[in-house]
Structures are given as C-alpha cells and as structure tokens.
Amino acid sequence: MRLTQGQFSFLPDLTDEEITRQVQYALDQGWAVAVEFTDDPHPRNSYWTMWGNPMFDLRDAKGVMMEIDACRVAHPEQYVKVLAFDSSQGFETVRMSFLINRPAEEPGFELLRSEGPGRRIGYTVRSYATGRPAGQRYGGETRHGP
Amino acid sequence: MSGVADLPDLETRDRPSDAPSIDLDALYRESGIGGMLAGMDRDLVGLRPVKTRIREIAALLLVERARRSIGLRAEPPSLHMCFTGNPGTGKTSVARRMAGLLHGLGYIRRDHVVGVTRDDLVGQYIGHTAPKTKEVLKRAMGGVLFIDEAYYLYRPENERDYGLEAIEILLQVMEDNRDDLVVILAGYRDRMEVFFRSNPGMASRIAHHVDFPDYEAEELLEIARLMTAGMQYRLAPEAERAMADYILRRMAQPRFANARSIRNALDRARLRQANRLFEARGSAIAAADLLTIAEEDIRQSRVFTQ
Ligand SMILES: Nc1ncnc2c1ncn2[C@@H]1O[C@H](COP(=O)(O)OP(=O)(O)O)[C@@H](O)[C@H]1O
Ligand SMILES: [Mg+2]
Numbered sequence: 001m002r003l004t005q006g007q008f009s010f011l012p013d014l015t016d017e018e019i020t021r022q023v024q025y026a027l028d029q030g031w032a033v034a035v036e037f038t039d040d041p042h043p044r045n046s047y048w049t050m051w052g053n054p055m056f057d058l059r060d061a062k063g064v065m066m067e068i069d070a071c072r073v074a075h076p077e078q079y080v081k082v083l084a085f086d087s088s089q090g091f092e093t094v095r096m097s098f099l100i101n102r103p104a105e106e107p108g109f110e111l112l113r114s115e116g117p118g119r120r121i122g123y124t125v126r127s128y129a130t131g132r133p134a135g136q137r138y139g140g141e142t143r144h145g146p
Numbered sequence: 147m148s149g150v151a152d153l154p155d156l157e158t159r160d161r162p163s164d165a166p167s168i169d170l171d172a173l174y175r176e177s178g179i180g181g182m183l184a185g186m187d188r189d190l191v192g193l194r195p196v197k198t199r200i201r202e203i204a205a206l207l208l209v210e211r212a213r214r215s216i217g218l219r220a221e222p223p224s225l226h227m228c229f230t231g232n233p234g235t236g237k238t239s240v241a242r243r244m245a246g247l248l249h250g251l252g253y254i255r256r257d258h259v260v261g262v263t264r265d266d267l268v269g270q271y272i273g274h275t276a277p278k279t280k281e282v283l284k285r286a287m288g289g290v291l292f293i294d295e296a297y298y299l300y301r302p303e304n305e306r307d308y309g310l311e312a313i314e315i316l317l318q319v320m321e322d323n324r325d326d327l328v329v330i331l332a333g334y335r336d337r338m339e340v341f342f343r344s345n346p347g348m349a350s351r352i353a354h355h356v357d358f359p360d361y362e363a364e365e366l367l368e369i370a371r372l373m374t375a376g377m378q379y380r381l382a383p384e385a386e387r388a389m390a391d392y393i394l395r396r397m398a399q400p401r402f403a404n405a406r407s408i409r410n411a412l413d414r415a416r417l418r419q420a421n422r423l424f425e426a427r428g429s430a431i432a433a434a435d436l437l438t439i440a441e442e443d444i445r446q447s448r449v450f451t452q
Binding site: 057064 | 255256258280283284285286287288289325326
C-alpha cells in the first residue's frame with residue numbers, strides 16, 4: 001500500500017529537482033520551511049517529529065535540501081515531509097505540506113469495525129506498522145534532529 | 147581524398163555553416179555585467195589594480211560560459227577568491243559587487259552575500275562548531291559566503307581549537323558544492339599568507355587572489371566627496387580644505403582605516419553640524435544650512451589638537 005498525504009498526494013513521488021523547486025517557491029513567498037519525520041503514518045497523526053528547527057532565513061533551496069538529505073539519510077525507513085509555514089497575519093498557518101520519503105515496505109491499514117447499540121457499526125483505521133513500538137516499526141533506530 | 151574520409155569530423159568542423167559560433171557580445175549584454183562594471187568604476191574611487199582584476203575575472207567567466215554553451219568542458223570553474231588588504235580598502239564593498247557579477251553571469255543563483263567572522267562559524271564546546279558552520283552554509287547557499295579575517299579560523303597556538311573543524315567543513319563544501327556557493331576570504335595580506343601556508347588545502351581551492359592597495363590622500367578626499375553626496379550633504383569649500391588637512395593628519399595616526407576612517411569622520415562631522423544647528427535653533431535655518439558641512443564641523447575634530 002502506498003501512503004498518500006498532503007499536497008501532490010495524487011502525483012508520483014517528487015524527484016529531488018521537483019522538491020527543490022517547491023521549496024524555492026516557499027522560500028520566495030517568505031514562508032518558513034520545516035522538515036519532519038514519523039513512523040506513525042495514520043492520517044490523523046499531526047505530531048511528527050521535527051528535524052531541527054524550521055528554516056526561515058534562507059534564500060536558496062539548497063540549504064533546505066541539505067537538511068532534507070540529512071534527514072533522509074538518518075531515517076531512510078520513515079516518512080519524511082516538508083512543511084511551509086506562512087507567519088503573515090491572516091494566515092499564520094501551514095501553506096504547503098508534502099511527503100518526500102517513505103519506507104520501502106508499507107504494510108498499510110486495517111479497517112476495524114465495532115458494533116454498537118442498535119447494531120450501529122463504528123469504523124476505525126489502524127496502521128499495521130503501529131502494532132510495534134515506536135522506532136521498531138519499519139526497522140532502524142530513531143534519531144532526533146541533525 | 148581518403149584523408150577526408152578518415153576525418154569526417156574535421157571536414158564538417160571546417161564548414162562555417164556547421165561550426166557553432168557564439169555571439170560573445172550578446173552574452174555580455176544579457177548578463178548585465180557591463181552596467182555593473184561601469185557602476186563599480188563610478189561608485190568606487192581609485193582601486194585601479196582591483197578593478198582590472200575584477201574585469202579579468204569577469205572576462206574569464208564570460209568566455210567560460212560561452213565555452214560551456216557549445217559543450218566544451220562543462221566542469222564548473224573554481225570561483226573561490228581571496229581579497230587581501232588593510233581595513234577600509236573596499237574589500238566588503240567589492241565582494242557585494244562580485245556577487246552581482248557572478249549572478250549576472252549565471253554562476254550563482256542568488257545575488258546575495260552572507261558575511262561572517264570566526265565567531266559565526268566556530269563554537270565554544272565539542273559538537274558546537276559543526277552545526278554552527280552548517281547553519282551559516284545553509285544561509286549562504288546559492289550565493290556568496292564572505293569570511294572576514296578568515297585567518298582567525300586557524301589558531302595553531304591552541305591545538306584543540308575548534309576552528310580547524312570549521313575549516314574542514316568549509317573545504318568539503320567548497321569542493322562538493324561548487325555550483326551552490328562561492329567563498330570569498332578577506333583580511334590582511336600578511337596574515338592571510340601565513341594562514342595559507344599552514345592550510346594548503348584552503349590555498350589550493352582559492353582560484354583568484356585580489357590585493358587591495360591603501361588609498362592615496364587625494365583618493366580619500368574624493369571618497370569623502372562621494373560619501374557626503376551619498377548622504378545628501380555637501381562640503382563647503384573651506385570644509386573641503388579642512389577635510390584634506392584632516393586626511394593628511396589622520397593617515398599619520400595609529401588605527402587609520404582608509405575609507406572607513408573617512409566614513410567615521412563624516413559621521414562625527416554630521417553630529418557636530420546637527421549640534422551647531424540645534425544650538426542656533428532660535429533663528430531661521432536655511433535649507434542650505436541643513437545640507438552643508440561647515441569648516442568648523444571638521445576642524446573641531448580631535449585629530450587637529452593631537
Ligand atoms: N574606493 C571606494 N570608493 C568609495 N567608497 C569606498 C571605497 N572603498 C571603501 N569605501 C567605503 O568605505 C567603507 C569601508 O569599506 P569596506 O568595503 O567595508 O572595506 P573593508 O571590507 O576592506 O574593510 C564603506 O562604507 C565603503 O562604502
Ligand atoms: Mg570589511
């Protein structure tokens with residue numbers, strides 16, 4: 001199963017050149033670019049681990065690409081995403097977010113049904129990966145930050 | 147005729163229609179460096195040898211780009227430079243213009259200079275230096291990294307100094323990221339020479355050395371005129387003579403810093419002018435008074451009493 005999340009979820013994985021151009025676009029808008037990673041792929045998991053601080057004083061995407069490369073080398077078997085935060089008044093929110101790395105094996109999600117009163121069915125999804133403790137889900141150790 | 151059959155390449159290359167031709171002048175015009183070089187001539191007084199060197203480098207890079215455009219040796223040329231000279235001789239100013247030239251010629255992606263000194267690169271404890279240096283490199287990527295007084299990175303008297311760690315990271319990036327970053331080292335000439343002698347790795351990566359001479363007294367006066375005009379002031383004729391005297395005296399004193407000393411002197415003259423006008427605030431002040439630096443604003447300097 002191939003996880004899709006965020007912007008460009010309908011596209012094949014971006015190449016490094018495409019990532020560079022997206023990052024440059026974000027920097028040109030004056031947005032702070034951050035790199036985050038996780039081994040919990042649930043779509044409602046909004047607490048990914050930060051790879052270093054958000055980068056807001058860069059001019060050129062190459063500086064961000066250095067951090068992206070470092071994060072992917074440290075966590076080849078985890079999900080890594082790039083975020084662009086717009087701090088200007090009225091937005092103050094994430095304007096871009098897209099995946100830039102994924103584990104080689106993605107076991108996907110289990111659909112759980114629970115029957116309630118009146119035979120009503122509640123649904124929930126659970127990723128198979130999170131059945132194992134954090135850090136052991138896709139193999140490899142977890143290291144925080146550069 | 148068999149010779150021709152053996153050398154089909156030569157045959158086609160000799161035919162003018164197939165020979166790629168390059169309009170160097172078009173490249174020159176579209177790069178915008180003509181305007182930049184003219185701006186440098188106009189805004190920077192003197193500096194003959196420096197301007198000549200910058201022109202040579204610009205010509206080299208323009209031709210290199212033309213060569214690249216027809217597929218000759220595409221390996222990026224080494225662009226790292228070293229600017230040597232005493233304080234206030236224009237190294238920082240020229241570095242900014244160099245970034246403009248490199249950007250116009252398409253050798254760097256952004257027209258920006260990140261200026262740093264040792265303290266921005268070297269940390270206080272183990273594990274502190276690498277992240278600091280990398281942080282600076284990230285900011286400088288795509289443009290020019292200007293390292294002022296670069297020799298302070300190397301402190302041989304302390305064998306556990308973290309400066310070497312910064313130098314090693316720099317060397318790596320200067321080699322691996324030639325397309326992403328141009329490094330300009332700056333500082334006193336003699337100290338830079340000592341630095342290069344103990345850091346051959348760094349010396350071998352610097353392709354261009356530019357030496358900045360001290361200014362002559364007349365050049366400094368011309369710089370003073372340019373600076374006053376730039377600040378929207380003007381020197382009264384007697385004030386200009388006072389400035390010429392000031393320059394001769396100041397040059398003979400310790401810690402003289404070329405054009406920087408002139409800028410500082412003018413800043414203080416502005417302060418005295420403002421005070422003078424403030425004291426006279428009872429009466430009307432003409433617009434010309436607001437513009438003019440008078441003789442006394444300069445003659446009151448400590449330089450004349452010492
Ligand atoms: N040739 C020159 N013409 C006009 N101004 C100059 C010239 N050289 C230096 N200056 C001015 O003098 C000041 C110090 O110059 P700077 O480039 O910082 O010198 P450095 O980096 O060698 O110490 C700056 O304000 C700069 O604009
Ligand atoms: Mg300087």
